[in-house]
Amino acid sequence: MNPFTYERASDAPAAIGLAKGSAAARYLGGGTNLVDLMRETVERPEMLVDVTGLPGGIEPRADGGLRIGAAATNTALAADAHVRTHYPLLARAILAGASAQIRNMATVGGNILQRTRCRYFYDTAAACNKRQPGAGCDARDGFNRYHAILGASPACVATHPSDMCVALAALDATVHLDGPAGPRSIALADLHRLPGDRPDVETELKPGELITAVELPPLSFARRSTYRKVRDRASYAFALVSVAAALDLADDGTVREVRLALGGVAHKPWRASAAEAALKGRPASPESFRAAAEAELAAATGLRDNAFKIELAKRTIVAVLSDLTGDDA
């Protein structure tokens, strides 16, 4: 780990002001990802601005939506009564991630901006375009079981590892930012970028920008919503494929509205818009679910180790949607 200075910010302007002073400053949430990467010398900040003292409240809005301070811990968010009742898929997604100890430390802001788990990214002895633009990508022809099947590029096939973000993408979350040029908002679905030829630029955040809060619109059909994560052991492993879904059924059994997002498949939490479009107005049947899954994954491509994820994603989508149509859903 390289030497760095540490500052603790009391509010957003203070944090932004501190970070502005140093080109190599980073905001520090729980540190569960950033500090690991610093230990591996992948991240070499000169200054850490601790933002865990910034607002972390979880506050219901008048319209039934929710505003979540960026410093809220993953544990607090998953345990929140409002979240459990009105956004059960979000609580489930968070609890499917990491371990209790890590979730106790991890913040909402940090979870959104956590970096890929591609091992070649972590190992400074390997070639990685994300770590060192132009160096090459050892994952393309190497161990790439956890890598992308959608939206990847020749330069990078990494995935975004967050579970929470998959639920946020399905929930149409808005991310509030503040920065040297003032506050602004962006849809979570637009925050992360596909790798293209610049895998080192992972989000639309501008230098020095801070996540201050995440906002969720109300979800009237929360009762039929869930999160399912498929992984290599029963707990404490990143998703091979995960599915966040919410389903609104009309009285005639057709799909009135549907939210579907996938994890473990792309460089960003993957909102499955093609599948959603294919489902609307269709009967809520295994056949329509399969057709929608096929539509979403039509463009998917597999690598040496991960081609199975294409079929796995389809099956998991069908299974999750089928579960949500049941009477006990």
Add this chain to the structure above:
Amino acid sequence: MSAQSDAAASRPGRWQPAVTQDPMLRKHGAQGHGALGQPVSRIDGPLKVQGKARFAAEFPYEGLCYAALAFSTIARGRITALDTTAAEAAPGVVLVMTHRNAPRMKAPSLMMSSPTAAGASDLPVMQNDEIHWNGQPIAVVLAETQEQADHAASLVTADYAVLPATTSFEEAKKTPRQLDNILGQPPVVEIGDAEAALKGAAVQVDQIYRTPRHNHNAIELHAATVAWTGDELRVHDASQLLDLTAGQLADIFGLEADKVRVSSPYVGGGFGGKCLWDHQILACAAARLAGRPVRIMLSREGVFRIVGGRTLTEQRVALGANAEGRLDALIHTGIVAMTTHNSCPEQFTFPARHLYAARTIRLAQEVADMDMLANTFMRAPGESVGTFALECAIDELAEKLGLDPIELRRRIEPDKDPTSGKPFSARHLIDAYDKGAERFGWNRRSATPRRRRDGEWLIGMGCATATYPYHRFPGGAARIRLKADGRVTVSTAVHDMGMGTATAQAQHIAARLGVPLDHVTFEYGDTTLPRGVIAGGSTQTASIGGAVIAATETFVEELLKLAGNDSPLAGLSLAEVETRDGGIGHRDDAARFESYESILRRSGRGELVCEAEAPPPAEMEAFSMHSYGAQFCEVRVSEITGEVRVSRFFGSFDAGRILNAKTATSQFKGGIIMGIGLALTEETNFDPRSGRIVNASLAEYHVPVQMDVPAIEILYTDIPDPQAPMGARGIGEIGITGVGAAVANAVYNATGKRIRDLPITLDKLM
């Protein structure tokens, strides 16, 4: 037996391995054995939960500095430039050691090549510019704090002249190498013409099975604290081979053997990994260079880079049977990856040498040399992965024969060792199967796959044989010290890596000497004690037993001498007495007895000290000695995702007498849990392009976590082995054997899919 009377007559009353039995086996029941077998909690438990048990990286020293390693990033070649200037200039750095300034040291010798050899490889350690594996240490940084050392180590840069390296197993296996022996056993065993018999057999199975590389991930990271005083070297190690480590370090540094003291009272898991690797040698060398004590604790990545693991195997098992299910042919052959600088061929053909009766047998294994870190022993090396292949094949054969797999094993149960022809000392495998099957509910298994389900989850059951050899290492000694108050201390330089050695041995000693458990102190973990044996190959309990038997005999003889003519014991010899009730008594005359305290008091002695060495392990020559078990597993497999969950596990073992019900059960369970990892999740990703381990982290190297482990039930026969000290064979490794196959067979029963390639990840079942 006439040999018995001859030999016994020459040393009356002494244990003669293979000829007489441990006299303790004469005493039966609770009365005779006191605490033996009882579920006594670990003696070191309170210390550990209070944080008072000091581990290797926790010994304070005045002037201590901290070490960190820099690792090579190529698999083979030469270092052409090594820049340490930035590291040397970094805050807190004491020195940077490389091959340029490291003290000259002899290379280690390969373990088992001599009585003091402990080398995992025989490569010289940081003595030249050669690189032999990706991850080899190229520099040691010493600094005032661990963080400073870690930071400075990251500043070391190297340039290499890269040489062609063999880092692909597929390539390496094209030029296999024959070994002249496998751990002293012949690499090829042939009885009859097995290939011909296979061709002619009514029913055949002929398959290839593959197991991947595994890495050691004990919870305690490898560590050592070392200090020189002049030419004396003190090493606090995390070790399962103390005396060998001391001897090897003395040899490497050119010291008299008694100048090196190694101790290791507590070890946070060994499993074959806590032996002598480069880090202890480098720490000693750097400490000498700096003139200061050094602590080294590997990072988790460091453990992957410089501590070897289990190598990969590719095995063929071919079985030919007649319609009744007798084996005409048993073939088990294959190849493992190894290096030219170590000797650890993962003896996967060993189970087939002893398990089943067959008319013809062919067993052969060879190695594929690769440029990689020396592979090493890892819990049941050979047997763990060998039983995967063999026991899956047996299951496949049973299905083809239309027989229940337990019934098939009943039909091929041998009456003597199938390859050596020796009698079994004790073998109750079928007993273990029958009892286990009943308790597990094996009769609820459908012989046809895919018959049970719960929603999307297919449910299946499988079983497999567990087996592990009995070994007793020669050369161990024990000392008994009796104090005037009747308390005894027994000392020997052995190890407790968490398995409960100290507790079980205290129970054993209490039973053997006939004293209460709280009168016994068991001293271990330090090379200043009488020479001990290694803790490996499930041999330690029996080996300590042999030494304690010998020491007890000397002890009793000494006490009889001291008792003299004024004792009720007057005129009695070793052969006529036994230890009981805190003293010595006539075997058949309850009235003739004198307590230890009384003998000492009358003889005016404050204490009595006796030491003796175990008799050579002749029982291993005369008998085929093995532990056995029947592993039963129930799995649930998602028909949608292919995810596998082990929902029940039952291990039924035949491992001789059990000395402590609690620690033994934990050993069996621990082995099974590790076996679940072997079956379902564990795999080292070794990149064939670079020879580098890619998933050198516990986040990506998947050991089973709590939710992967179901309730595990354990049963054991507890039938003493008449040839083993205490009647106890080892129990440390057998737990992992057979688990891979039991899981794979259960997966087949659930899904109808045979997975012959571990680990059984979900993509293989989709």
